Amino acid sequence: MIRAERRQRRATATDDVWRELAAALAAHFDRWLAGRAAPGTVAIYESLPTEPPTGALAETLRAQGIRLLVPELLADKDLTWRAGPLGADLGRDAIAQADVVVVPALAIGRDGTRLGQGGGSYDRVLPRVTPGIPVVAVVFDGELVTAVPSEPHDRRVDAVLTPSDGVRDVQSALKY
Template sequence: MSEAKLSVRDQLLTHRNRLSPAALVAAAERIAEQALQLPEVRRAATLAAYVSIGSEPGTGLLLDALADAGKRVLLPCLLPDNDLDWAPYTGDLRRARFGLLEPTGEPLGPAAVATADVVLVPGLAVDRTGLRLGRGGGSYDRALARVPVGTFTCVLLHDGEVREQVPAEPHDRRVSAALTPSGGVLRFS
């Protein structure tokens, strides 16, 4: 892992950890509201998403709203090699490694992400070309590599996490959009 990535990650995580609980709740509400209005999300039958933890942009409201709307929601299950399996969200979650929350549904395999019409991923930042900076495990880069070209892929971020440039390595994957609480959706070509 490059020193540049470590430095940027430290800065972003420090900023996130300073957000108040009220700010985190407000951001989660705004992200859910905006995501549900996206045409790609409204049209989607199946979405792959994630369960936020800590100071990540909150997804709890969004996941429940998608399920209530009759959408099939796939959530990740972290495998021992840090790859991601996927299981349907049934409204119940269980504790997993590293403090993660995972769905209780039957795992469908790592390739299940390719069946999603929309893929919502976590990240720490994104640049103006759609290059996403994650936490460093490579889990979502592997998952995004399985997603068919043309699928709407969107990173959910806090305000201020869209940057001119992020440090990159050859395995890093781009997303087609970023969604922030105040900035709405930013689409990349």
Template sequence: MRPSGPMAKRDLRRRLLAARAGLGPTELAQAAAEITQHLLADQQVCRARTVAAYVPVGREPGSARLLDALVARGTQVLLPVLLPDDDLDWAPYSGSLVEASGGLLEPDGARLGPQAIAEADVVLVPGLAVDAHGIRMGRGGGSYDRALAGVPAGVLTIVVLHDGEVLDQVPCEPHDCPVGAVVTPSGLHRF
């Protein structure tokens, strides 16, 4: 039986964040380079006109190098802007970021509205874990689950994780939106 509910998620989040805290700068840089390589080699990512992505914070996997490489290829990159109600607005990334509340970085371009994610051909999302059915677990604010609810069917959604964060099962609640793929330093896998 799949674990469910806020308590199961809280306990798993605590363990996953503790494991991430043990990652050093060399491991993080290597993971970011490998994830970037896998994403830039994927045909669907390469063909995307618009990619909704995110700026990694702390020990989250990913890098600004990926964002810059996509822009250099002519891809429009949309990045989230956290709204006061914890929903996500979106703005185009043009190579510069400004510091926002909570230590987040966001683009300094015009805001396009929460519905702009629906224009993306590929959506990259942060997370803490995913299971074999594409059930993604984030940090618990619900911002990305609400954003993913606005992504049209058929759009590739990829959670970006470290190795060891792909689990057999992840606690699930009714509001959780599954993703279509996961990328880790070991590779990209579609569900």
């Protein structure tokens, strides 16, 4: 149902609406970062057409001189990381270099449980993130829900970013 709703949202959204969503996500994330130690490296996914748009966020980070790690899907559905979209392949373990990790999700439970696309790529990646590094999931408004299904191997995210509410710590439900 969430996948169908996303496809419908994108099919009916104008380019102007999509640009507004992208700008809101970038502005909220920038405000959240301003209250933290400046990251040297952020791992960020390149959004698919039905996902909340991350292009403006990536541009904002680059303009601040922040190094970006961008994932690339491997044949086994694991992810390797590149230094920017066209940079050199840094390998699967490069995610451990990130000071903040931005991940996609279809929905996030209030306890931080992440519902992904079902391929398990981020289930493989998240255990490689250095402990204590914040993992922020990006979702549309309404996709922070009471609960989502989880498995024992699932790693919870620390925060969720939405176009309307900004970055919210899902463990305490505090808005930044």
